[in-house]
Amino acid sequence: MHILFLFLLATSACFAQKNTYRISFENAEHHEANIQISFPSLEQDTLTVRMSRTSPGRYALHEFAKNVYGLKATNSKGEKLDITRPDPHSWAITGHDGQVNLEYILFGNRADGTYTQIDQTHAHLNIPATFMYSESLKQRPVEVIFDTRHFPHWKIATQLKQLGQNTFYAPNLYYFMDSPTEISNFDSREFEIDGQLIRFILHHPGTAQEFDEYWEKTREIVRQQKAIFGELPQFDFGKYTFLGCYMPQVSGDGMEHRNSTVLTSGTSLADGGMKGNIGTVAHEFFHAWNVERIRPQSLEPFDFTEANMSGLLWFAEGFTSYYTGLSLARAGIITPQAYAKGLNGTFNYVWNSPARQYFNPVEMSYQAPFVDAATSIDPVNRENTFISYYSYGSMLGLALDLQLRQKGQNLDAFMELVWEKYGEPEVPYDLQDLENALAAYAGKDFAENYFGKYIYSSEMPDYEQLLDQVGLRLKKGSENAFFGASVQKDDEGFYVSSNPKKNTPAYKAGLDEGDRILTVNGTTLEAENSWEDEFGQYKPGEQLKLEIERFGKKMHKTVILEADPAFAISIDEGAKPEAVAARKEWLSAK
Known part of the structure; x- marks a missing residue:
């Protein structure tokens, strides 16, 4: 969340009164926290409090009010106050004497970058999912007491300023909401x-x-990412905290904040997390520059009451994703060979997707409120209409970096320029600002070409030529057969488990998600085999005569297999010396 800290200090100084929060964990075994809040010196007759509907770094709605119950409100004398519900997310309190004290119970049993989990091992608190607030009092300082007496061995980690052993401070509501806490x-x-x-x-x-x-x-990772921008951000209170929780009961996630990040995984370091979790560390720390301080205007101010939409997530999230793998390579955590191999999945997902005919990267970014941990119960056609802005943007970052390197420039220097112009002074930017910055760095024609072809449109860059200049090989085509839809197996047999991608063999044959595959070319599929085992015997051009079951009726479909359209990226062992040198400059430590 964008917060200019000096401004906050000046703002908070104008308000002598503070709102005080206390949270305790007497019933942690059943995932409950007891919360008390005091709002003193009120001037309004009706105090409206609410739970947030979203969380910093998230773009969809999450409706945290559903986990609140047992709410009570009293005045300064402990007398009960009337509470009404103007909407599902708010509570209106009347009849107070200038002070409102609230008490409620919160249920929380999901630990990730959005929600709260309370159990006998920890209290993993995302603030919007935990605490009520009053929008009318958002400029007041906040003091919060984390009462751990029921778990005296627990310690407290947060980006909030520590005032005492268990007492912490935020200059205003926005900073408080942006401050996850692991206890x-x-x-x-x-x-x-x-x-x-x-x-x-x-x-x-x-x-x-x-x-x-x-x-x-x-x-x-910290050192290598600092080298990209030339400096660290100036962290408030002079500290940045990685809030890691790698426990079996948590959900995998990462979520950036101004001076901290949440890192959660159900995989321990010993069981694969040493390798599997470190990419999230690289991704989230890069956000300390890109999105926390290099901040899209469309996310300012962050709205806790509605979904937050931006057309710049291809840059804010996508370019950060590009630098995730690059940071691991430069830090020596993965080899150049592993880095090249790691490009394949994302590359094929993006450039073989039919969704590019519907949305460009800006419009893909607009889809975030529907896909960013959003929930819905009706089926959607994402296989054909959506490419993750993380993945799309990372491939555009790769293309831009390699295009700039052809000119004797590079993406690192461009990111440093954007940092100096928008990030360090914390001036939010828009799409035109970004194009102007690229024009200032690489020339107007270059910027117009890049944005015109790849941002405002959905063209594919010439990756074969771009990768060749850094000693990587892009191989097109495959001898393997391609079906065009996912097939899975359950107790009843094989079934189509995804919408077939447009213009693929399965799509042309008229298959649909949920179709049961009974026989292939007259043969019943072996129950002990996987679909890969069954499918691997066929070649491009062959026909699969399928007997399927749909809506309780049997029917026949003919699938004409095609060559797998996937690309393969690898180190070119025969690359020219100048390409090998360019690859070393690109992937080596700075």
Whole structure:
């Protein structure tokens, strides 16, 4: 969330009164927290409080009010006050004497970058999912007391300013809402760089040696990403905190905040998290620059009452995704060979998607309120209409970096320019600002060509030529057969488990999601085999005569297989010396 901290301090100084929160965990075994809030010195006759409907870094709605119950309101003398419900998210309180004290119970049992989880191992708190607030009092400072007396071994980690052992401070509501908190018996590591403290707290079942190894990887990521921008952001209170929770009961996620990030995974370091979780560390720390301070105007101010939509997520999230893998390569965490191999899945997902005919990257970004951990019960056609702005943007970042390198420039220097113009002074930018910045860096014609072809339209860059200049090989075509829809197996047999992609063999044959595949070319599929086992024997051009069941009726469909359209990216062992040197410059530590 964009917050200009000096402004906040000046603003908060205007308000002597503060709102005070207390949370305790007497019934943690049943995932409940008890919360008390005091709103003093009220001037309005009716105080309206509410639960947020979304959370910083999220773009969809989540309706946190559903987990609140047992609400009571009293005045300064402890007398009960009337409460009415103007809408599903709000409570209106009348008859107070200038002060309203609230008490309620919160249920929370999902630990990730959005929700709250309370159990006997920790209190994982995302603030919008936890605490009520009053929009009319948003400029007041907030004091919060995390009451851990029922778990005396728990410690508290947050980007909030610490005032006492269990008491913390936010200059106003927005900073409070942007400050996730992990309370547990966690381990911690820290180091100082450029006069600022980088801290990693980790709630996990692993060993100190495992954490040490993971911490060294994190330190190198910090150094490599700092080299891109030339400096660290100025973190409020001089500290940045990785809030890690790698426990079996949590859900995998990562969520950026101004001076911290949430990192959650059900995979421990010993069971694959050492490799599997580190990409999220790289992604989220890059957000300390790109999206937290290099901030789209369309996300300002962040609205806690509605979905937040931006057409710039291809840059804010997508370019951050491009730098995720690149940071791991430069930090020596993955090899150049692994980096090249890692491009394949995203590359094929983006450039073989029929969705490009419907939406360009800006419009894909507009889809975020429907896909960013959003929920719906009606089927959708995302296989044919949506490409993740994370993936789309990462491939556009790759293309832009390689195009700039042809000119003797690079994306690192462009990102540093954007940082200096918009991030460091915290001036929100729009789409035209971004194009203007690229024009200032690489020339007007270059910027118009890039934005015209790839941002305002959905053309595919010449990756074969771009990758060749850095010693990577792009192979087109395959001898493998291509079906065009996912097929899975359950107790009843095989079935089509996704919408067939447009103009693929399965789509042309008229197959639909949910179709049961009974026989292929007159043969019943072997129950012990996978679809890959069954399908692998066929070649492009062959026909599959399928007997299927749909809506309780049997019918026949003929699928004419085609060659797999997937591309393959790999290190070109025969690359010219100048291409090998360019690859080394691109992927090596800075």
